Amino acid sequence: MSKMFQGFKDFIMRGNVVDLAVGVVIGAAFTTVVTKFTDGFLKPLIQLMGGGKGLEAGTFKVNGVPFDYASFLNAVITFLLTAAVLYFLVVMPLNVLAERRRRGEEPPPKAPSEEVKLLTEIRDALLRGQGHQVSNSALDDVLKRPHPDQPR
Incomplete structure (x- = not known):
């Protein structure tokens, strides 16, 4: 049992865990911003283009069962926007920096x-x-x- 706690303590003391936690928090906060944007602006546009009014907007019915395609399209757009921004603002710059360090153009930390x-x-x-x-x-x-x- 003591060995397990020591292993956990060693794991926590590494910097990678803190970096991961910060990344998760920033990712969650950014996802919330994108979700609010798509819920507030894009979903109403999808509903308007669907021609519906009121609660019927952005849905269609089959045998009286409503299918909310506007919410699905909204979720897909949210995912694509979040993934694109994280890729272009986080992943790509870090990859460029790592490549420069590998070639010796960028000094190590x-x-x-x-x-x-x-x-x-x-x-x-x-x-x-x-x-x-x-x-x-x-x-x-x-x-x-x-x-x-x-x-x-």
């Missing part, structure tokens, strides 16, 4: 500040003092240094 280095070393020393095994510190990960037990 600068090393962490002295304060971050010191705090990381203090954290690692405290963990070692409590009997925890520190596989590789966050500072080593950032500076791409090998684990002390790994051959160079």
